[in-house]
Amino acid sequence: MIIPKLAFRNMLAAGAKTWLNAVVLSMAFVTIIFTQGLYIGFDAEVSRAMIAAEYGGGQYWEERYDPFDPFTLQDAHRPLPDPMRALVDKGRATPILIVQGTIYPAGRLLPVLLKGIDPEQKILTIPSSALKPRDHDLPALIGSRMSKAGGLKKGDVVTARWRDAKGTFDARDIEIVEVMSTTVQSIDNGQIWLPLRLLQEMAGMTSEATLVVTAKDSGPAPSLAGWTFRDHDYLLKDIKNLIQGKTIGASIFYGMLLVLAMLAIFNTQLLSIWRRRKEIGTMMAMGLTRGRVIGLFTVEGALSGVLAALVGAIYGIPLLAYFAAKGLSFLGNQWDSYGFAMSERLFPTYSLKLIAGTTVFVFLMATIVSFLPTRKIAKLKPTDALRGKLR
Amino acid sequence: MDDSILIKTVDLVKIYPMGGESITALAGVSLTFKKGEFSGLVGPSGSGKTTLLNILGSLDIPTSGSAEVLGLKVESLSHKKAAALRNHHIGFIFQTFNLLPVYSVYENVEFPLLLLGLSPAARKKAVMDALEWVHLAERAKSRPNQLSGGQCQRVAIARAVVKKPEIVLADEPTANLDAENSHYILNTMEDINRDQRTTFIFSTHDQKVIEHLRRKISLVDGRIARDEIPAAAREVRP
Numbered sequence: 001m002i003i004p005k006l007a008f009r010n011m012l013a014a015g016a017k018t019w020l021n022a023v024v025l026s027m028a029f030v031t032i033i034f035t036q037g038l039y040i041g042f043d044a045e046v047s048r049a050m051i052a053a054e055y056g057g058g059q060y061w062e063e064r065y066d067p068f069d070p071f072t073l074q075d076a077h078r079p080l081p082d083p084m085r086a087l088v089d090k091g092r093a094t095p096i097l098i099v100q101g102t103i104y105p106a107g108r109l110l111p112v113l114l115k116g117i118d119p120e121q122k123i124l125t126i127p128s129s130a131l132k133p134r135d136h137d138l139p140a141l142i143g144s145r146m147s148k149a150g151g152l153k154k155g156d157v158v159t160a161r162w163r164d165a166k167g168t169f170d171a172r173d174i175e176i177v178e179v180m181s182t183t184v185q186s187i188d189n190g191q192i193w194l195p196l197r198l199l200q201e202m203a204g205m206t207s208e209a210t211l212v213v214t215a216k217d218s219g220p221a222p223s224l225a226g227w228t229f230r231d232h233d234y235l236l237k238d239i240k241n242l243i244q245g246k247t248i249g250a251s252i253f254y255g256m257l258l259v260l261a262m263l264a265i266f267n268t269q270l271l272s273i274w275r276r277r278k279e280i281g282t283m284m285a286m287g288l289t290r291g292r293v294i295g296l297f298t299v300e301g302a303l304s305g306v307l308a309a310l311v312g313a314i315y316g317i318p319l320l321a322y323f324a325a326k327g328l329s330f331l332g333n334q335w336d337s338y339g340f341a342m343s344e345r346l347f348p349t350y351s352l353k354l355i356a357g358t359t360v361f362v363f364l365m366a367t368i369v370s371f372l373p374t375r376k377i378a379k380l381k382p383t384d385a386l387r388g389k390l391r
Numbered sequence: 392m393d394d395s396i397l398i399k400t401v402d403l404v405k406i407y408p409m410g411g412e413s414i415t416a417l418a419g420v421s422l423t424f425k426k427g428e429f430s431g432l433v434g435p436s437g438s439g440k441t442t443l444l445n446i447l448g449s450l451d452i453p454t455s456g457s458a459e460v461l462g463l464k465v466e467s468l469s470h471k472k473a474a475a476l477r478n479h480h481i482g483f484i485f486q487t488f489n490l491l492p493v494y495s496v497y498e499n500v501e502f503p504l505l506l507l508g509l510s511p512a513a514r515k516k517a518v519m520d521a522l523e524w525v526h527l528a529e530r531a532k533s534r535p536n537q538l539s540g541g542q543c544q545r546v547a548i549a550r551a552v553v554k555k556p557e558i559v560l561a562d563e564p565t566a567n568l569d570a571e572n573s574h575y576i577l578n579t580m581e582d583i584n585r586d587q588r589t590t591f592i593f594s595t596h597d598q599k600v601i602e603h604l605r606r607k608i609s610l611v612d613g614r615i616a617r618d619e620i621p622a623a624a625r626e627v628r629p
Contacts, residue, residue: 002505013493282489285450286503286550287478289471382450386485 003292007299011307014272014300018307021268025261025308025362030316032254032358037320037348039250043243044349047236052125053184055235056094056213060084060227065098065210073100073113074163077208081224084212092218094121095209097199101162103174103192105150112146113191114162116199116209123215126187130178131195138198139177143188147179154179160192165204172202258362261308262369269301269373280377281385294374301370305363323348397557397590398424398447403456405442405613416442418613419456424592426557429584431593433601434610440594441562443610447592448481448560449473461557478506482551482589486563488543490535490550496522497531500549507554521553525579541572545579552583559583561593565600577603 011018051057065076080088080095087093097116102109117124119131131139140160147153154176161171174192182188200206214221221229233240273280280293288296327345405417416439424430424447432440445451446458449465450473458465461480468476477483482503490499500521504514522528525545535543544564551559561580565573581603584591593600601607602623609617 002508006505009498010493278487278489279491282483282485282491283502284474285448285477285483285485285489287474287476287506289474291471383445386450386489 003295004299004303007296007303010296011300011303017268018304019311021261021264021304022307022311024264025304025366026312026316028254028257028261029308029312029358029362030319031257032362033316033350033355034320034323034348035250035254036247036354036358037324037350038346039243039247040351040354041324041347041349043239045347046239047232049183050186050236050239051216051232053182054124054187054213055232056123057216057218058214058221058229058231059235060093060212060214060221060224060229062210063226063228070100070113073098073210074167077165077203077205077210078226079207080209080212081226083222084224084227087214087218088118088212091122092215093212094118094123095196095212097196097203097205097208098210099162099199099203099205101160101192103150104159104161105152105156108150110150111190112160114160114199115191115193116196117193118196123213126182126193127178127180128193130180131193133195134177138172138174139195140174141178141180141193142176143185143191144179144181145185145188146191147176149189152176152179162203164202170202258365262365265301265304265366266369266373268304269297269370272300273297273373273376277380277385278388280380281382281387284382284385290378290380294371294377297374297377298367298371302363302367304370305366308362308366309359320348320350324350395425395427396423397426397461398422398592399457399459400443400447401457401459403443403446403453403458405439405446405451406454416613417446417453417456420610420613420615421456422608422615422618424558424590426590427584427588428606429581429591429604430606430608431595431600431604432608432610433595433604434616435596438610439613440596440610442613444560444562444592444594447558448483449476478503479554480557482554482556482559484544484547484551484559484561484564486566488535488540488547488567490543490546492535494534495531496527496533496535496538496546499535499546500553503550503554517553518549521549524552524583525549539572540567541569541575544568544572544576548576548579548583552587552589555587556589558590558592561591561595563595563597564593565595565597570599573597573599 062076062078064072066072077097084093088095094117099114101112101114103112117126117128117131119128121128127141130141142152150158152158156176157173158176159171160174161169163169174194200208223229283293284290324347327347329345400420400422403417403420404415407414407416420443432443434440442451446453446465447460449460449468452466460476463472463476465473491502494502497518500518501514504517509517519528522531525548527542527545527549530538530542535546538546565576568576577600580591583589593604595601604621607619607621608615
């Protein structure tokens with residue numbers, strides 16, 4: 001225990017130099033945790049929103065359905081198999097039918113996806129209850145982005161045209177009964193939500209669906225002929241890839257920050273060993289072995305990591321807690337154009353794993369960087385050190 | 392070896408390579424030091440005093456010959472064993488005091504005891520006793536930069552003797568001190584030598600120190616020119 005005790009004394013006695021290193025390192029510390037927390041929070045928020053509004057507990061896709069190929073929509077529909085029907089009846093799944101169509105707002109032509117959803121469903125957060133039959137002929141629900149793109153507002157009536165299962169074009173007026181506000185753009189842009197049963201009739205696809213969304217806590221999905229189950233890993237792959245890409249980019253940034261902090265520690269260590277070479281000689285004369293002198297200097301440097309964690313905690317905890325509670329908006333009015341379910345404010349999330357991992361990582365780096373310059377001591381003769389020589 | 396002999400050197404040679412040449416610092420030194428001696432290696436600069444002191448302190452090894460300290464051959468000691476020898480049995484006093492600047496007086500004196508692994512209570516007693524010997528107990532909390540040169544050297548003496556070593560090696564201990572402080576320091580060391588039977592070996596060319604020595608070993612060009620007991624020492628010797 002003698003070495004940590006001596007190292008602690010020396011570190012505190014070094015004064016401003018120690019604090020400067022600790023502050024620089026703590027900045028790297030807090031920045032890493034903040035940035036990573038931001039990505040984790042972003043990932044969590046986007047995933048949560050998309051699961052709640054679109055993905056549920058996973059989706060069964062009709063085997064021909066490909067969301068990136070609109071031509072597949074013509075064929076990608078079929079009746080629900082019995083097990084799936086049973087799930088729907090129990091309220092554990094909700095079918096969605098997708099039909100390609102066109103609307104003509106104010107004489108313009110706008111290609112859309114007509115999506116049929118059960119107005120009674122409780123699986124997704126889409127306000128589908130607005131589609132419950134009232135006195136509207138054909139009620140339609142759209143998102144605010146679609147509203148903007150089509151110049152449509154609540155109460156507007158617009159003509160929609162589609163092709164039914166037999167390939168025949170048909171058209172009908174639909175009335176916008178609700179404009180929903182959602183962060184999930186993939187249920188908004190270019191989409192018009194209609195009552196499932198009405199869309200099935202209009203398209204001649206009675207009791208058929210393109211995909212079936214299961215409830216969040218459905219458990220393992222059984223294999224069903226003609227349907228492919230897509231779990232969260234598959235459905236959220238794009239967002240995960242984006243986060244991963246961003247994380248790599250961010251790693252370069254805080255890698256640079258860390259390098260700066262580590263350079264400061266390395267430089268301090270080097271200077272410290274050079275300046276304290278007589279002290280090293282004296283300690284050796286008093287019976288400290290070279291190994292313990294190396295240990296002393298390494299622990300001194302490594303303690304910078306500990307001190308940095310403490311300094312970082314002093315200003316970092318309130319700062320990070322503030323952003324975790326209030327979120328932060330740094331995208332200005334660009335937040336809606338990222339193609340993901342991103343809200344105006346991002347709320348960072350800091351996990352124990354992130355904090356502990358960062359602490360251990362920075363501590364290890366500080367220890368390694370502190371150790372490197374001490375290798376000079378391994379070759380130092382006590383008599384040379386006492387004379388102030390250091391090769 | 393006689394029980395009272397703490398140090399024995401036989402034909403000690405130390406050669407330093409210097410560029411393409413080599414410098415002979417010690418050229419066959421054979422000596423013995425007994426327990427309780429108050430001896431000095433005397434000679435001009437470059438005569439080999441400090442080199443000999445360093446070898447006796449296991450800080451350096453001879454090129455040839457043998458140096459036996461407390462029954463251990465310095466030339467064959469590992470770094471670890473040499474450090475242990477210094478830690479347990481040898482105290483050092485340096486010309487430039489070599490106090491650890493960031494430590495207080497108390498902490499400086501405590502340092503060798505920390506290495507010995509003594510309990511906090513034992514350390515405290517030993518440190519305060521040592522500071523009492525050098526009359527600096529009231530400055531225990533001061534930093535070295537708050538002390539005069541004489542006070543610093545007294546702290547260095549306290550640090551050297553706090554663990555009650557068999558041998559104290561003092562390299563030009565008065566070189567940076569005025570006459571009054573030198574006298575005070577030497578008296579302090581004489582008191583410790585008398586009270587604790589600690590062997591003191593000095594390296595010096597300071598006349599003030601030489602006057603206090605009870606054995607004077609003159610070195611010239613790495614050889615012993617004279618090994619004598621000064622007349623004044625003979626008079627006081629029982």
